[in-house]
Each structure stands twice: as C-alpha cells, then as structure tokens.
Amino acid sequence: MTVPFTTQSLQDALTAKLALNFGTEPGEATDQEMLKACALVLRDVMALRGVQTAKETKKEQKKQVHYLSLEFLMGRSLMKNAYNLGVLPELKEALGNLGFKSGDLFELEPDAGLGNGGLGRLAACYLDSMTTLDIPATGYSICYELGIFKQKIVEGQQVELPDDWKGVGSAWLLPKPDEAQAVHFGGTLREFWHDGHLHIVNENSTTVLAVPCDMVVAGYDTDHVNTLRLWDARSTRPVDMALFSRGEYLKASEDEAMAETIAKVLYPEDNHYEGKSLRLKQQYFFVSATVQSIVTKHLETYGTLKNFHEKNIIQINDTHPALVIPELMRIFMDEAGMNWDEAWDITSRSVAYTNHTVLSEALERWPQQLVETLLPRVWQIIQEIARRWQEKVENFFHDPSVTEKMAIVWGGEVRMANLCVAGGLSVNGVSGLHSEILKKDVFKNSYAMEPWKFTNVTNGIDHRRWLSEINPGLDGLVRDLAGGDDYLLHPQALKKLDAYADDSAVLKRLDEIKWQNKVKFADYARKAQGVTLDPNAIFDVQVKRLHEYKRQLLNVLHIITLYQQLQDDPNCITRPHTFLFGAKAAPGYAVAKRIIHLINSLADDISHDPRCRGKLQVVFLENYRVSLAEHLMPASEVSQQISTAGKEASGTGNMKFMMNGALTVGTLDGANVEMHDVLGDENMFLFGLHADQAATLKREGYVPQRYISHDPQMERCLNALRKGFRDGVSYEDLYQRLISQDEYLLLADYRAYCDAERRMAETYENRETWNRMSLHNIARSGIFAADRAVAEYADNIWDVPHR
Numbered sequence: 001m002t003v004p005f006t007t008q009s010l011q012d013a014l015t016a017k018l019a020l021n022f023g024t025e026p027g028e029a030t031d032q033e034m035l036k037a038c039a040l041v042l043r044d045v046m047a048l049r050g051v052q053t054a055k056e057t058k059k060e061q062k063k064q065v066h067y068l069s070l071e072f073l074m075g076r077s078l079m080k081n082a083y084n085l086g087v088l089p090e091l092k093e094a095l096g097n098l099g100f101k102s103g104d105l106f107e108l109e110p111d112a113g114l115g116n117g118g119l120g121r122l123a124a125c126y127l128d129s130m131t132t133l134d135i136p137a138t139g140y141s142i143c144y145e146l147g148i149f150k151q152k153i154v155e156g157q158q159v160e161l162p163d164d165w166k167g168v169g170s171a172w173l174l175p176k177p178d179e180a181q182a183v184h185f186g187g188t189l190r191e192f193w194h195d196g197h198l199h200i201v202n203e204n205s206t207t208v209l210a211v212p213c214d215m216v217v218a219g220y221d222t223d224h225v226n227t228l229r230l231w232d233a234r235s236t237r238p239v240d241m242a243l244f245s246r247g248e249y250l251k252a253s254e255d256e257a258m259a260e261t262i263a264k265v266l267y268p269e270d271n272h273y274e275g276k277s278l279r280l281k282q283q284y285f286f287v288s289a290t291v292q293s294i295v296t297k298h299l300e301t302y303g304t305l306k307n308f309h310e311k312n313i314i315q316i317n318d319t320h321p322a323l324v325i326p327e328l329m330r331i332f333m334d335e336a337g338m339n340w341d342e343a344w345d346i347t348s349r350s351v352a353y354t355n356h357t358v359l360s361e362a363l364e365r366w367p368q369q370l371v372e373t374l375l376p377r378v379w380q381i382i383q384e385i386a387r388r389w390q391e392k393v394e395n396f397f398h399d400p401s402v403t404e405k406m407a408i409v410w411g412g413e414v415r416m417a418n419l420c421v422a423g424g425l426s427v428n429g430v431s432g433l434h435s436e437i438l439k440k441d442v443f444k445n446s447y448a449m450e451p452w453k454f455t456n457v458t459n460g461i462d463h464r465r466w467l468s469e470i471n472p473g474l475d476g477l478v479r480d481l482a483g484g485d486d487y488l489l490h491p492q493a494l495k496k497l498d499a500y501a502d503d504s505a506v507l508k509r510l511d512e513i514k515w516q517n518k519v520k521f522a523d524y525a526r527k528a529q530g531v532t533l534d535p536n537a538i539f540d541v542q543v544k545r546l547h548e549y550k551r552q553l554l555n556v557l558h559i560i561t562l563y564q565q566l567q568d569d570p571n572c573i574t575r576p577h578t579f580l581f582g583a584k585a586a587p588g589y590a591v592a593k594r595i596i597h598l599i600n601s602l603a604d605d606i607s608h609d610p611r612c613r614g615k616l617q618v619v620f621l622e623n624y625r626v627s628l629a630e631h632l633m634p635a636s637e638v639s640q641q642i643s644t645a646g647k648e649a650s651g652t653g654n655m656k657f658m659m660n661g662a663l664t665v666g667t668l669d670g671a672n673v674e675m676h677d678v679l680g681d682e683n684m685f686l687f688g689l690h691a692d693q694a695a696t697l698k699r700e701g702y703v704p705q706r707y708i709s710h711d712p713q714m715e716r717c718l719n720a721l722r723k724g725f726r727d728g729v730s731y732e733d734l735y736q737r738l739i740s741q742d743e744y745l746l747l748a749d750y751r752a753y754c755d756a757e758r759r760m761a762e763t764y765e766n767r768e769t770w771n772r773m774s775l776h777n778i779a780r781s782g783i784f785a786a787d788r789a790v791a792e793y794a795d796n797i798w799d800v801p802h803r
C-alpha cells in the first residue's frame with residue numbers, strides 16, 4: 001500500500017483546505033473547521049482511490065457484494081480512516097504543529113449513529129473487513145437525518161434528544177445527484193397487451209427521489225476502497241409550479257410531504273417489530289433505490305441482466321431489506337421483459353439472508369392491506385411468490401399444519417422471514433447455537449425441505465478498531481509478543497500470547513496496562529458526566545441495549561443482594577466493586593425504561609450510604625454509543641453476558657470485551673458458547689440454564705414462586721425491589737412481573753448467577769491467576785475477528801475471491 005501523506009504534506013493539505021473551504025488559516029480556524037478540513041482531506045484521497053477501485057472492478061468484471069442493511073452504526077471515522085490509510089501518527093503530528101490537540105479534536109467528531117446496536121455495528125465492522133480483504137463491496141442504507149437518539153438521564157429516567165449528526169458528520173459524505181433514482185409509492189396498476197406481451201404500469205403514484213450520499217471507506221494496508229451508499233430522500237420538485245394544473249399541484253405536495261419524512265429518523269427499536277407504515281415506506285424506498293442502482297451499473301458493464309447472479313450477490317442483514325426479492329422480480333419482468341421462471345431463477349440465486357433473532361416479537365409481519373395500498377405491483381408479485389411456494393410445500397409435506405407455518409402470506413399478513421427463506425440462496429444464523437436453533441425450531445420445515453440453504457457464520461468484530469486503535473497499551477504488548485503488526489491482518493497470531501501464560505513479567509505488564517486504562521477511563525467519566533471512579537475497584541460492566549432478554553435486571557438483583565449483605569456485615573466486601581451500566585431503551589418500551597430508572601435509583605441509594613463508601617458503587621453511563629464503547633472496553637475487567645440461554649443470537653459486545661482482556665460472567669448463549677469452546681471452564685465464569693434446559697422449563701410450566709420459597713436471600717432482595725430506595729420510587733411493577741411471569745427466567749438463574757459473581761470476585765484477588773486468564777482471553781479472541789467471518793461469507797455464500 002502507498003502511504004498518501006507525510007506530516008508536511010498533510011499540514012499543507014489541511015492549510016489549503018481551510019483556505020479553500022472556510023476562508024481561514026490554521027491560526028484562526030475553529031476546532032469544528034479543522035475537524036471538517038481533516039475529514040475533507042482524507043475523503044479526497046479515498047475518493048481518488050475509489051475511482052481506481054471502481055475502474056478495476058469494471059475492467060476485470062469482478063463479482064460484487066452488495067450488503068444491504070437498514071442500519072450502519074459507523075461511529076466516528078477520523079481516527080479510523082487515518083489509521084487505515086497508515087497516516088495516524090502523521091495526522092497527530094501535523095495537527096500538533098498547526099496548534100491543535102488531536103485527542104480533543106477526535107473527541108469532537110459526532111458518532112454516525114445510523115443504527116441501534118449489534119446489528120448495525122456488525123454491518124460497519126463487515127464493511128471494514130470486506131474492504132481490507134479486497135472484496136469489491138458496497139454497503140447500502142438510509143441517510144437518516146437523525147440517527148439513534150441521544151440519551152440523557154434526568155431524575156433517574158431516560159430522556160431522548162434528537163441526534164443531529166450531519167453538521168460535522170456530512171464532511172465524510174459525497175453527494176451524487178446524477179445517480180439519483182425515482183421510487184414510486186401507491187397509485188393504481190394498468191395492464192395492457194402490446195407486441196404479444198402483457199405490460200403493467202403503475203399510474204398516479206407518489207414519487208420520491210433517492211439521492212446517493214456516498215461515504216468512502218478505506219481498508220487497512222490496501223489501496224482498495226469501498227463505498228457506503230446512503231440514500232437521501234428529496235422530492236421531485238416541479239420546475240415551474242405555476243404551470244401545474246390543480247391536480248398535479250396537489251400531487252406534487254404529496255410527493256414533497258413523503259420526501260420530507262422518509263429519511264427523517266431511524267426507528268429506535270432494537271429486536272422489536274413495529275408495524276408502522278412509515279417504516280415500510282423506508283424499507284421500500286431503500287430497497288428500490290438500491291436495486292435500481294445495482295441494475296443500472298450492471299447494465300453499464302454487461303448490457304444484459306441474464307448474468308446478474310454471476311456478477312452480483314445481495315446479502316440482506318435481517319429481513320428489513322426483504323423487499324429486494326419482489327423488487328428484483330419486478331425489474332426483471334416489467335422492465336427487462338423476462339418471464340417469471342427466468343426472473344425467479346436469477347433472483348433466487350442473487351439474494352442471501354442472515355437471520356438475527358429468534359424472538360417472536362421481532363419477526364416482521366406486514367399487514368397485507370398496507371403492502372397492497374402502498375406497493376400495488378410488489379404486492380401482486382409477493383402473492384405469486386407465495387402461491388408457488390405454498391404449492392411446493394404442499395407437494396413436499398402434504399400437511400396443512402406445515403403449509404400454515406411456512407406460508408408467506410397468511411391471516412392477512414406478509415411474513416418477511418418466510419419470504420427470505422423462499423427467495424434466498426442461503427439462510428445463515430450468527431453463532432453455532434443460533435444456527436442450530438434456526439434448523440431445529442424456527443425454520444425446521446424449510447430445513448427439512450431445502451437443507452442445503454442453511455449455514456452458520458458466527459459474527460465477528462473489526463479487531464483493528466476494537467483492539468489496536470482503541471487500546472494502544474495492549475496493542476504494544478501484542479506487537480512485542482506476537483511478531484509486530486502481523487496480527488492486524490492475521491488475527492490468529494494473537495494465539496502466540498498463550499505461550500506467555502507463565503511469564504510473570506508479561507502478566508505484570510498486562511496488569512499495568514489495564515490499570516492505566518482504568519485511570520484513563522475514570523478521567524473520561526469524570527469529564528463526561530462528573531462521576532468519580534476508583535481505579536482500585538473491580539470494573540464490572542454491562543453495556544448493551546436495554547432488553548428484558550439481556551437481563552440487566554438479573555444484574556441488579558445481584559447488586560441488591562450484595563448491598564444487603566454489606567448492611568449485615570460491613571466487612572463482607574474487601575475489594576471495592578464498581579458496577580457500570582450503559583443502555584438505551586426504545587422510547588416506547590416501558591419496562592426497559594423502568595429498569596433504567598431502577599438502576600439509577602439503586603445507584604443513588606448506594607452512593608448516599610456511608611457503609612458502601614470504598615466498597616460498592618453503581619454507575620449508569622449516559623448515552624451508550626460506539627465512541628463510549630471505545631473508551632470503556634480497554635478499561636473493563638468483567639464482561640456481563642447474561643442473556644437467557646437461547647435468546648441472544650450471537651452478541652458482539654462479548655467479543656469486544658474478550659479482546660481487551662475482560663473476563664466473562666455469562667450464560668451458554670450465542671457466541672459465548674464458542675468463547676467457552678476455546679477458553680474452557682477455567683477461563684470464564686459460566687453459570688445458569690443451558691438453552692435446551694431453559695426451553696424445557698418453559699414448556700413444562702415454569703413457576704417462579706418455587707425458587708423464591710427455597711431462597712430467603714432472593715426473597716429479601718425482591719422485597720427491597722418492591723419497597724424501592726432512597727428516592728421513594730417503588731418497583732412493585734417489576735416485582736409483580738418477576739413473581740407472576742418472569743418470562744426470561746431470572747429467578748431460575750439467580751442463585752447460580754450470585755455464585756458465579758462470587759467465584760469471579762474471589763478469583764480477582766489472585767492477581768496472577770486473573771491476569772493469566774485475561775491473557776488467554778486475548779490470545780484466543782482471534783476467531784472473533786470480522787476478517788474471519790467475512791472470509792467465511794466470501795468462501796461459503798458469496799463465492800468471491802479475497803485476500
């Protein structure tokens with residue numbers, strides 16, 4: 001790879017950019033101006049390389065990957081891009097020479113928060129790996145004006161504020177108005193025969209213009225760059241409003257109203273389906289613009305669509321982009337004149353589907369009425385796909401109950417997951433356990449009929465960002481032990497650290513790195529929200545979206561128990577223990593918001609109790625997001641991964657912690673199972689029911705009361721919940737929920753969890769043992785690199801070559 005800048009040439013480029021774009025010079029420029037100048041300078045280099053990459057892809061007629069996701073949780077880009085371009089030290093130096101502090105400047109960049117949590121962050125990590133592995137790939141999403149809301153805690157409760165990220169964030173975006181696509185909604189269908197063919201046209205539709213805003217992404221140690229294409233919505237503004245007849249004038253304002261709302265805001269629900277019509281509009285807007293863009297470029301290169309599946313693969317991140325299937329069919333038939341069979345053959349060889357959840361409330365089922373009114377032609381095609389699929393199912397099973405389960409259209413609803421299974425060439429889960437559950441349970445019948453479609457690709461994370469870039473201390477140690485920077489392209493090289501398990505100097509250094517990171521995070525937390533953290537305390541962390549299945553409440557129950565033990569015996573805690581939480585709740589998810597309130601009530605109570613001073617602390621970190629995770633992961637010591645077994649598809653937070661040397665307290669769920677495979681019982685703190693045991697318990701009638709009556713400590717803890725804390729708020733509602741339903745089996749796992757936390761705290765006192773375990777965690781985290789996951793997609797699903 002060629003390094004594009006020296007310190008001097010970067011300084012010159014920044015100075016020129018400040019003059020050209022902002023009419024200023026380094027001595028006068030504000031931090032915001034300098035930040036934008038940095039983005040523009042790096043964007044220019046990447047855009048130039050993008051032209052070269054596109055040229056090669058076209059000339060060599062390479063197969064392309066199109067990664068479709070309604071969410072891309074990119075976070076910040078400046079440090080990442082400078083890192084990947086190999087100019088991070090030069091950038092820091094240049095900024096210093098021009099009178100700016102690079103650390104402060106990097107901290108000013110807003111997160112591009114175009115996603116909710118794990119699913120959106122996965123898309124971002126994969127885009128980095130696809131680029132680094134030299135795969136010609138494009139990510140597609142919506143250029144939401146407002147990303148995931150900013151969270152403030154006011155009087156213990158979550159308040160949502162709009163996330164207006166584009167002010168500075170748009171410096172990374174390259175608008176491409178010439179590549180805009182028109183997307184049509186509603187209207188009526190007119191059918192007519194011409195030249196022996198039945199033609200179908202959609203009349204009186206509402207039209208929205210989709211304008212690409214491209215974000216160029218650089219890979220590590222390669223000149224190859226890829227693009228994240230974010231669709232912005234604009235109205236097809238009439239040239240001369242005065243000339244418009246009355247009817248057209250009104251329609252023009254309809255178009256405008258739709259255009260103004262469609263890309264306005266990201267839906268903030270994670271792992272939950274809300275059947276809102278605006279969301280369906282977003283999905284179709286996104287899918288139609290993307291498919292048109294892919295088809296247009298394909299035709300420019302090949303002049304035919306007959307080889308579309310040989311040159312394109314469309315990977316869909318959950319069912320949110322499932323409408324690609326009927327949309328491809330529509331374009332192949334209505335615009336390219338193919339017959340059904342040919343169009344279906346090409347479509348079903350082009351689309352691959354990743355499932356992300358088995359929670360029934362997260363499965364998308366659109367009301368047929370809504371689909372029919374909003375997308376009349378797409379609805380016709382879905383009906384025909386459903387009819388043919390049903391015929392196939394009936395001929396295979398001859399069982400009406402199976403027909404019902406596998407139906408695409410049933411009971412007035414369109415079931416998107418079944419559409420994806422029917423129309424996809426591949427269906428994959430995101431961890432070994434999750435993929436097994438898909439085959440044995442969720443898609444059992446489809447698996448019996450078409451077993452070849454089903455596969456697993458365990459999730460991964462961008463280890464360059466989540467280790468090397470954010471944890472320079474640990475990166476230094478790895479380089480010293482594992483042969484320089486080799487691990488950045490070959491994450492399995494981390495394995496070499498295992499050889500130092502009995503090297504007390506190495507273990508000591510690891511301990512020192514963690515200590516420094518804790519001091520640094522304590523400083524950050526003080527500046528960010530005015531809390532005081534004690535670096536001597538165990539940093540015991542649960543950060544992820546707030547969801548009942550993730551069981552933050554179980555963590556709280558244990559903390560209450562510890563607090564009560566401390567009240568009985570002030571000497572029962574010798575090592576200070578700090579519990580850190582970070583979590584956004586979907587604004588409409590009342591129970592999740594109550595749990596946030598509870599965490600804050602408990603934190604407040606404990607902080608005012610002199611008996612807890614220097615012993616027990618609970619902190620709720622506001623506004624959990626990618627950039628906060630980047631500060632926190634290097635400082636974390638305990639990773640809480642305590643979902644009800646069988647419910648977390650994979651988890652990726654678990655991997656970030658492991659890579660930074662935190663030890664996991666967790667259930668055998670999602671990718672924790674694979675962590676356990678490489679670590680063994682001795683290097684993590686496993687507890688609780690297994691997935692099959694949890695399912696059996698639920699099936700055979702779970703009675704939470706039985707657990708309470710055998711465990712006085714649990715009963716006492718639940719009573720405290722009921723009564724509430726210093727602020728006088730009662731949590732009777734959460735108490736009732738636990739004793740009457742306890743859908744996620746918290747009380748069944750409570751005792752085992754308390755025991756696991758006790759084992760963890762005891763182990764913590766043996767520093768040598770702890771540091772050795774930590775070393776093994778880092779050493780064996782290589783399998784969770786996104787490079788491994790993306791290589792598996794490329795080899796087993798996409799059939800594209802890679803570095």
Ligand SMILES: *Cc1c(COP(=O)(O)O)cnc(C)c1O
Binds near residue numbers: 544651
């Ligand atoms: C990694 C990440 C997640 C996913 O965390 P899980 O523990 O796997 O649910 C969510 N949010 C952010 C900001 C992340 O970086």
